[in-house]
Amino acid sequence: MTEIIDILISASFWAAVLRIASPLIFATLGELICERAGVLNLGIEGIMVFGAFAGWMAVYAGFGLWPGVLVALLAGMAFGALHALLTVPFGLSQHVVGLGITMLATSSAYYAYRLALPEVTSPPRIDPFQPLHIPVLSDIPWLGQALFSQTALTWAAFGCAALVALVLYRTPLGLAVRAAGENPQAVEAQGLSVAAIRMGAVIVGSGLMAVGGAFLTMSAFSSFFFEMVNGRGWICIALVVFGAWKPGKALLGALLFAGFDALQIRLQQTPMGQLVPYQVFLMIPYVLSILALILMSRRAEVPAALMTPFNRGER
């Protein structure tokens, strides 16, 4: 028990929570936008992989860090455009298209990696984002290290959550996106294009997913590995449900999951870690997430038209 308390009062634990949460926040927001418009985007896992690769590769090829993020964003949007084309105007099964996009994007990333670096045995490193030093705040003892020693991309993740909430609830655009996921007939009857709104949401959402992936190679680590996304995309799908399709709650969910993850890594190094197989610790965040999901999502309001294609002029 004292080990857990030791971990919780260490500043590095809280810094790790924010760092682990960042990619989840980006991708969860991206998925949330798609689902709020009525489209389930299972391409998330592959789009994150491709984003991780594209951002890192851009920097390796000589771009700056921010242009690298932009490259990841655009790459994600391109996959999003494909997903949107297949699921919205063509009305194909969102499950099948999403899984297909995940396979396509993942394989494309690996293929492009092999093409670009045919002979390396270990992937080259880039200079990743460095923690921002914020005057005064970063110098506060303990707190400065725990909360205010993050990279610009982490701050951008939190900024994104606020921005998405603002757009969804405080602008006509957000209203239209939410209505497209609730009752597309209502959107149509008010003279808006359901297809344009849904495609736009999927494209923007996919862009955010790719940025979430890029965080891994450009901020958390400094190079690209196969399998580095490692199911984070699927976690984000669950986080959207956990967050009841609301950006604020989804952010909270990402932090909670990151908290469990940071905790289990540290628990492995305690004396308890010598006794219990490490796989048990790896399991903790998932088990707790499932429990939290059960508790939190009971009364969640699923967008009523989620996964329902809309065809104009059909009776």
Add this chain to the structure above:
Amino acid sequence: MAQAQEAQDVVLRLSGITKRFGALTANDAISFSLARGEVVALLGENGAGKTTLMNILFGHYTADAGTVEVFGQPLPPGLPGAALAAGVGMVHQHFTLSGNMTVLENILLGTAPLWRPGLGRAAARRRVEQLSRDFGLAVHPDARVATLSVGERQRVEILKALYRDARILILDEPTAVLTPQESDALFETLRKAVAQGLSVIFISHKLHEVMAASSRVLVLRHGRLVGEVPTAETDRHQLAALMVGAEITPPAPAEARPGATLLTLKNVSTPTRGNRTGLRGIDLELKAGQILGLAGVSGNGQGALADLLSGLETPSAGIMELAGTEVTTWTPRDALQARIGRIPEDRHKTGTIADFTLTENAVLERYAQPPVARRGWMDWSAARRAAEQIIESYDVRCPGPDTRIRLLSGGNMQKLILGRVLGAQPRIILANQPVRGLDIGAVTYVQERLIAARDAGAAVLLISEDLDEVLTLSDVVRVICEGRLSPEFPRGSKTPAELGQWMAGQGFSDAA
């Protein structure tokens, strides 16, 4: 001079509108115009093409031929946004509201440029409140739509149109879902709108409403405009004849010749489930060649009785016998095999499978028996023949047996169900609200078929909330109230007022 004046006042003109769905011509060269301050009723049976015509006007569908002019300007086809901008507002029969959003959000949707920051809720709320007062449309702007009653939701739909300064208001079957009081309030609102210079088109198949609320009536039949008369110069009789294309005579069943008792319920009770009332120790006998009409206010145990007879419910007490054999614990399949024909209360939910074709729906109840199935294999050509036969004999209007049934109007769907039930030569017919939501032509048709089935020796249990229907068709009437049954009243022995007292619970021996 009068001509010129008239031309000036025309706010809407449809010319030669034609629309086909596959082989079905839903609208056939329809032309009419609408004047300022006029209420036009669009009358027609289900499937006559009323809704299609209005959907073309509003831009949900694109017409195959013809033009729409609003205030003298041609309306680009297929764009609801253009219709809205031109001042056309539509209140859909199936409301286009998002349940999870507030009234205000539903009204605001699409009214401002998308890329504007802020929703302008405060100003919008004031405007909505003003409109609510002006038109008598009481509804709270911040209420979640899911919590509103049907009548309130309709008010939100009307507010949506008024908020966008609609000058032409289209209402698709606005009273189908309203109580009589709500309907009166709606027509009051429409009068206020007309007084302010709006023009209204409302779709209906209820003659008394059309007579009460419109100034002119357009009658559609089979996609054609067959009549256009000022309301003052016509009557219900003439309109009904125009609508159906023939004089309507209500069915007048001949004297029944009851035969043997087919089904007996002895002191049967069923549990109350949720807010569905169970039965409390009822005795019931259904005789061959007799229609037993069950009158009563909805929710007094009719559902439990219907489920009991179709094998979906098992009695908690009492026994049930079919021609002397105990069938107390039978299943729906047993009921079907005992030739119980079921016309379910909700034809969409429990009567048909919306995305199945007419062929598939036609054989749903005997898919595993010859000739539809042989040695465990489906014989689709036999199934198709069965569907074609129903379509032919029961006048189901549809593009063909391969059509998904969701595309059919309620009346045609009901005819298919009727054909499915009667085609199996049922011994007992359970007709639960068989004519609910149907137009006059279809109502008469269904009722005549039930009488014919009775004359062929079937026992019919007719469950209806419409006392007139019960009195017209039934040889014997019983009243259900709070899960109890009244004694049997032979035809003509009780007046509607006397039955009304039974329906209110008076006369039962254990009345509290």
